[in-house]
Amino acid sequence: MAMNVGSGGGDDDVMVDINTTPLIDVMLVLLIMFIITIPIQTHAVKMNMPAPSTAQSPPKPPEEVRIDVETDGTVGWNGEVVPSRPDLERRLAQVAAQSDQPEVHLRPSKLVPYKHVAGVMASAQRLGVTKIGIVGSEQFTN
Numbered sequence: 001m002a003m004n005v006g007s008g009g010g011d012d013d014v015m016v017d018i019n020t021t022p023l024i025d026v027m028l029v030l031l032i033m034f035i036i037t038i039p040i041q042t043h044a045v046k047m048n049m050p051a052p053s054t055a056q057s058p059p060k061p062p063e064e065v066r067i068d069v070e071t072d073g074t075v076g077w078n079g080e081v082v083p084s085r086p087d088l089e090r091r092l093a094q095v096a097a098q099s100d101q102p103e104v105h106l107r108p109s110k111l112v113p114y115k116h117v118a119g120v121m122a123s124a125q126r127l128g129v130t131k132i133g134i135v136g137s138e139q140f141t142n
């Protein structure tokens with residue numbers, strides 16, 4: 001029993017690698033066919049929405065009261081100067097007595113001492129004004 005171990009020096013070596021090019025071509029054609037034949041998925045949620053009613057009018061904008069506090073402590077009510085603290089408190093009591101209170105926008109001047117602004121806010125809180133806010137506070141960031 002003899003075995004030939006060395007290379008025989010011939011060109012008749014058999015190629016044992018498989019040619020994968022036709023296999024890849026067939027796989028790509030199948031992939032394209034599957035993509036084409038898949039039904040398109042729609043992701044819609046059907047909702048029963050109420051029909052728009054023309055009987056309702058759009059909501060009215062909220063009523064606003066503008067209180068300006070100047071540098072010297074002068075208080076303005078919608079552009080009109082309030083002569084005294086009791087007059088301001090009377091007006092704030094009228095606002096607090098309303099069932100649907102208007103929004104009170106407090107606009108202090110940049111250089112006003114805090115005690116004047118705090119006095120107006122304390123009066124509003126004591127009399128029951130619930131919708132109050134400081135407007136124009138971006139001037140204090142600089």
